[in-house]
Amino acid sequence: MNGGPSGFHNAPVTKTFVVASAFMTVLFGLQGRSLRLGLSYLDIFENVRLWKFVSSVFAFSSTPEMIFGLYLLYYFRVFERQIGSNKHTVFILFSLILSLLLEVLALAYLKDPMTKLASGPYGLIFAAFVPFFLDIPVSSRFRIFGINLTDKSFVYLAGLQLLFSSWKQSVVPGFCGMLAGSLYHLNALGIRKIKFPEAVLSVFSRLSRPSSGSSPALSSGNIVGNIHAYPGHQVEVGGHPSVARNLVAEPSETSVATLVSMGFDRDSARQALIHARNDVNTATNILLESQSR
Structure with a gap:
């Protein structure tokens, strides 16, 4: 590992x-x-x-x-x-x-x-x-x-x-x-x-924090107006509510690798990150809760 x-x-x-x-x-x-x-x-x-x-x-x-x-x-x-x-x-x-x-x-x-x-x-x-x-x-x-x-x-x-x-x-x-x-x-x-x-x-x-103070770049392919695209998720586009394209936000490889390094299965880590909207801490809690059941 x-x-x-x-x-x-x-x-x-x-x-x-x-x-x-x-x-x-x-x-x-x-x-x-x-x-x-x-x-x-x-x-x-x-x-x-x-x-x-x-x-x-x-x-x-x-x-x-x-x-x-x-x-x-x-x-x-x-x-x-x-x-x-x-x-x-x-x-x-x-x-x-x-x-x-x-x-x-x-x-x-x-x-x-x-x-x-x-x-x-x-x-x-x-x-x-x-x-x-x-x-x-x-x-x-x-x-x-x-x-x-x-x-x-x-x-x-x-x-x-x-x-x-x-x-x-x-x-x-x-x-x-x-x-x-x-x-x-x-x-x-x-x-x-x-x-x-x-x-x-x-x-x-x-x-x-990095000295540049810049935030990590976001993948534009899965984001509409800086909001991750999830199935049925409504976002504001041009001042009017709109339904985002039927896409599932793909977790970053870095986040997946972080969870895998903790001992979690890769597929389970990816699914947890999708549910947690790519938040590693939330995804970790999801995986730990599923193991304790």
């Missing part, structure tokens, strides 16, 4: 997080502080350094970790498209905060002043592997050198590379992230019902 249409279409929160993570990684690297990143027992229980809590959430300590980490964050934008920016923001905050608390508990248990955990959004990345494993179906299988693989195998390989990049230093935050993702999946404390303030989410949407 793929992550859907390229770019951060319908994933403004993921885009903001990826840009912030890349910026902070480069910034600390230019300042020569990369080797000082990562939480340790001393940073938490003796010489408290609050800046390390922030850096451990966003900044990677090495270029290879940044490459694999940002690739996985970019790939997992599919979940924001699937559940919406609001719920995905809650998922991000829950995963980061809980995994950070678990890392602190792990350091308290180890009581080893020499142990320093890997820096970066490991909690969020490995929390996302839980819905990736449970909710994203395999869409293709193939063999390479006699080994059976699926379209999800390369994502797992990238995750393993990141998980064992620094051995114990990276394994601990990785497993803390998986535990956080599992608790979110189990709806611990009713977390999946919580909504994030829309006013804050609108900031992410504005930041992710």
Whole structure:
């Protein structure tokens, strides 16, 4: 499978997080502080350094970790498209905060002043592997050198590379992230019902808009007076009501690909988009409701 249409279409929160993570990684690297990143027992229980809590959430300590980490964050934008920016923001905050608390508990248990955990959004990345494993179906299988693989195998390989990049230093935050993702999946404390303030989410949407400010072009073949043509749909043409041509608005290939990347059947995705008038969020709700029946 793929992550859907390229770019951060319908994933403004993921885009903001990826840009912030890349910026902070480069910034600390230019300042020569990369080797000082990562939480340790001393940073938490003796010489408290609050800046390390922030850096451990966003900044990677090495270029290879940044490459694999940002690739996985970019790939997992599919979940924001699937559940919406609001719920995905809650998922991000829950995963980061809980995994950070678990890392602190792990350091308290180890009581080893020499142990320093890997820096970066490991909690969020490995929390996302839980819905990736449970909710994203395999869409293709193939063999390479006699080994059976699926379209999800390369994502797992990238995750393993990141998980064992620094051995114990990276394994601990990785497993803390998986535990956080599992608790979110189990709806611990009713977390999946919580909504994030829309006013804050609108900031992410504005930041992710193209600089040109232009809106996506509409297909004139299926539109009359900027209104999609549906069977029997009355529109105003020249000041007089008129019945649009007996056409069904054909969903855009981008929208269909977005739903297919979530694991939905292509034909079902197309029909849902027709009923939803090419609105991806509405079409997603239609498909999820039909599966729950």
